[in-house]
Amino acid sequence: MAKKLPKTDVVIVGVGWGGGIIASELTKQGLKVVGLEKGQERETEDYYMAHDELRYAVRYELMQDLSKETITFRGNEKMRALPMRQYGSFLFGDGVGGAGVHWNGQTFRFLPYDFEIRSKTIERYGKGKIPADMTIQDWGITYDEIEPYYDKFEKMAGISGEENPLGGKRSDKYPTGPMLHSPQMKMFKEATEKLKYHPYTIPSANLSEPYKNPDGISRAACQYCAFCERFGCEYGAKADPVVTVIPVAKNTGKFDLRTHSWVRRVLHKDGKATGVLYTDLTTGEEIEQPADMVVLTSYVFNNVKLLLNSKIGRPYDPASGKGVIGKNYAYQIIKGAATGFFENKKFNNFAGAGALGMVIDDFNGDNFDHSNVNFLHGGYLSLTQTGKRPIQTNPIPSDSATWGKEFKQNSLKYINRTLSIGAMGASLPYKQHYLDLDPMYKDAFGDPLIRMTYGFRDQDKELAKFTATKAKEILQEMGADKIDAMDELGPYDITTYQSTHNTGGAIMGADPETSAVNNYSQMWDMENLFVVGASSFPHNSGYNPTDTVGALAYRAAEGVVKYSKDGGLLTS
C-alpha cells in the first residue's frame, strides 16, 4: 500500500519552465503547491567545472538517464517501433529546471499566423492547399490573446532583443537591449539587407546587461563564454527556472519541492483528479499525494505517457482520426541549411553565446506567398554564434575525407573559416504522426514507454530544400568561396541530433472533439487537471518553442487560480 500524505492545493509533475512558472504564480496567490521532480537538485554552484564539452555535450551530464526511461520510434505504422537506446535526434532534460537548464536561450514569439493557421491558410489559398492528411488546426487562442503572456514571460526572463520587423505587434519592447554584434553577424546583416530581407538580432535569454525582473530577481550579464546549449550557466546570466521562478516560489514558503520523485500515475475518481502516485527514488517507497488540482508540467512525451498510463482522456486513433491524446506529434525541420567556406578570413568561432545571432523571418509563417511552392509555413534563417566546441564541430567540405591526413588538415584549416546559415523549419502535423503506448518496451517501473510514429513528408522535404536554397543565397552574398548546402532531406533519422523541439500529443483548441485541453491548458475531460508545455502545440512553428511554452504556462497559472476560486471549465 502506498503511503498517503496530507492533501495539498496543487501538485505539479516536473519542475522545469512549466512547473517553475506555475509554482511561482500559484504560491504568490497563496496556494499551497507540491512540486515533484524525478531528477536531482540543481544550483549555479554545480557549474564551476561546466566548461567540459565531453561531460556535458557529448556524455549528456544534464540529461535523463535512458537506462530508466526512453521512447520507442518507428518511421511509419508498418514498422516495428524500437527503443531509442542512445541519445541522438533530441535530448530529455532532467532535474530541477529541466530543459530550461540546458537550453540555448533563443526566445521567439510565434506569428499571428500560427495561432489561426487553418483559417488563415484557407482564407488566402483555399482549402485545396492543405494536403488531405495534414491535420493543422487553429489553436483556440489568437496572437492578441496570448501577447500579454509573452510579455510576462519575456520580462520575467529578461529577454534581450530588438523588435522583429515582420513579427506580431508588441505591447512593449524587450526588457533589455540586444546582444553584441560580432563581425560574422554584421556580415549576415549586411548581406540580408542587400537582398531586401529584414534582419534583426535573435531575442536572447542570455542577458545582454544586468537585469532585475518584476519578481525582484537580479541576474548578471552574459560573458559570451560559449558554453550554453547542454550546459548550465555558472553566471546565472542565462534565464533558467533555477535562477528565476523557482526561488520566487520557494520564498513564499508555500512551495514544497521534492526531487527524486518519479510520478507514475495521476489518480482520479468520477472524472476528477484526486492526486498523484509517485515513487521516492531514494527509498523505493510508493507515495500518494492527494491534491485539489493536478498540473502536468513534464516534457512532451512524459505528459502524454502519464495521461495514457492513467487512462485519462480519449486516446488518439490514427485510423479514424478520432480521439485526442497522442494526436498531432510534430517536430522541427532544421536540416535545410548551408555552410560557407571563407578561404581568406579567420573568425573567432570559439567565442559566443547560446542565443547570439542574427535572423530573418522573410520566409517564416505566411510572411511570403506560398502560391507557387509545394509546402505551407516556412522557417527562420539565422546565423548563430553559439561557440564552436572542438569535439563536435569539425567542418570539412563535403568532398573531403572524414578521417586521416586530409581530414585533419581540412578540419584544422576550416574550423575558424566557416560560417553556417541555419533554418528553423516549421513542422506541421499529419494524421499518421502520433504518440501512443508501446506494446512491448517498458520503463524502470514496468510502465509502457511512449511510442513515436513519425517521418518526414513531402511538405518537409520541399520546405527543407527551399530554406537550404535561401541559406546558400545568403552565404553567396556574404562572399563565401565555397558553399555546401543540403540537397535532399532524406528520411527522419533518430540517431543524429537535430532539435529538442518536440511538440504535440495533448493539444489545445476550441473544440473538445479535436483537442485535449482548452487555451488555459485545462483538460476538457477532467477540469481539475491542467497539462502544460509544448505538448499543447497543435503544430510547431518555424521558431524555438520556449517563449510560447512560457506564455502558455503563465496563462495556465491564471487558469488554475481561476479554477481554484470558481471551478468548472474555464472560458476565455
Add this chain to the structure above:
Amino acid sequence: MAEDNNKEKIDQESLSRRKFLRNSGFAVGGLAVGGVLGSVIPWGTDEKEPQQAANETKNYNHALMNFNQVEFQTVEAATERIFPEDENGPGAQALGVAFYIDHQLAGSYGFNARDYMNPPFFHGEKTQGYQGRLKRREIFKIGIREMQNYSHSKYKKGFTDLTADEQDTVLADFADDKVNITTVSASGFFNLLRSMTLEGVYSDPLYGGNKDMQGWKLRDYPGDQMNYTQVIESEEFQQIEPRSLRDHM
C-alpha cells in the same frame, strides 16, 4: 508470428557469435607471438623511453584499466591513422588518445550505463539507431580482434606490423563495411573508434588525451575561458593561450 521469427534471428545471431569466438580464438592463436610477447616487451619505443623518463615526470595516468597490451597498441596505431601526426602538429598517439579510450571504456560509457539496454533486441532500420546487446567495451574487444584477423587474412601480419598505407586500407575497409563479419558492424565499430579518437584529441586533458592541451592548440581553440566579452566584436582573430579545467582548482 513476427515475434517467433525474430527469436529465431536472435538465436542465429548468438550461434554465429559462438562460432566467432571459436574461430577468433584460433585466429588470435596466429597472433600469439606478437600478442603474448607484446604484453611483456615494450613495442618499438625502446629508444625513446630513457630520454622521456629524464625529461618528463612519470605520468601515472598512462597505464591500462581495460585493454591488454596488444589491444592498446592496436588502438594506438589505428587512432594515429585516423588523426595522424603531420606538419600541423601531433597526432592521436602523441596526444594520448589510446589511453583516453582505454579509460573511457573502463567506466560508465564502456558499460553503456546510461543507455536503454533492455531486451528484446531486434534488427531495426538504420534510422532507429543502435539495437545491439553488446556494450561498447565488448564492441571494442571484438572489433580489435576482427581488425587483427582481417590484417592477417589480407597481409599475413598483425595490424601494428602493417605499413601506414596498409593500415589505412584495413581501416577504410571497416569504415565502408567491406569486411565480411557477423559479430559487430564493421562500420559501427569504425565510427565508434573515430568519434572516440576525436574525443581523445579534443576533450579536456583531465580525461587523459589532448596532452598538454596540444589538441586545442592545433586549432587555436582557447579551451576553458570564463569570458569572451572583449573578443566578440573584434574584427581580428584572437590568439589566446588555452586554459583547462585544472586551472579552476
